[in-house]
Amino acid sequence: xxxxxxxxxxxxxxxxxxxxxxxxxxxxxxxxxxxxxxxxxxxxxxxxxxxxxxxxxxxxxxxxxxxxxxxxxxxxxxxxxxxxxxxxxxxxxxxxxxxxxxxxxxxxxxxxxxxxxxxxxxxxxxxxxxxxxxxxxxxxxxxxxxxxxxxxxxxxxxxxxxxxxxxxxxxxxxx
Numbered sequence: 784x785x786x787x788x789x790x791x792x793x794x795x796x797x798x799x800x801x802x803x804x805x806x807x808x809x810x811x812x813x814x815x816x817x818x819x820x821x822x823x824x825x826x827x828x829x830x831x832x833x834x835x836x837x838x839x840x841x842x843x844x845x846x847x848x849x850x851x852x853x854x855x856x857x858x859x860x861x862x863x864x865x866x867x868x869x870x871x872x873x874x875x876x877x878x879x880x881x882x883x884x885x886x887x888x889x890x891x892x893x894x895x896x897x898x899x900x901x902x903x904x905x906x907x908x909x910x911x912x913x914x915x916x917x918x919x920x921x922x923x924x925x926x927x928x929x930x931x932x933x934x935x936x937x938x939x940x941x942x943x944x945x946x947x948x949x950x951x952x953x954x955x956x957x958x
Contacts, residue, residue, distance in 0.1 A: 785933040805817070886930060
């Protein structure tokens with residue numbers, strides 16, 4: 784997703800159902816991660832409003848329970864009467880999809896994947912695992928102004944002590 788954001792695109796709908804994992808039989812220590820369902824994707828310069836708008840708090844709560852916690856908190860809102868501070872049009876302008884919202888969703892999914900991981904080759908020691916957890920937690924800060932970026936987390940995880948390999952591309956080269 785860091786590469787996607789560098790291309791000035793955002794997915795706007797990261798969730799476990801949109802993450803594909805492929806475990807090649809001939810490379811048992813590798814996993815390929817893909818992202819699908821680009822139907823809500825947009826360019827960063829676009830002002831695409833959030834689709835998580837509801838006329839009542841009850842409707843919002845019901846939708847949140849159905850959708851899950853993969854959506855950044857700033858995208859959920861309940862609108863009020865026309866021509867008010869909480870009118871649909873006013874809130875629609877304030878609650879836009881951003882790369883920070885994508886980062887939040889990636890952080891939630893990544894935490895789901897790695898929260899119980901204890902692989903020594905990945906973390907080296909308990910301190911490494913703690914640093915890894917902090918890097919991912921920073922993506923899920925409820926305040927988008929204080930949320931880490933995918934670029935910063937990517938830079939952290941590809942530097943020592945993790946040294947994760949950067950894939951050359953997101954898809955297989957030879958099909």
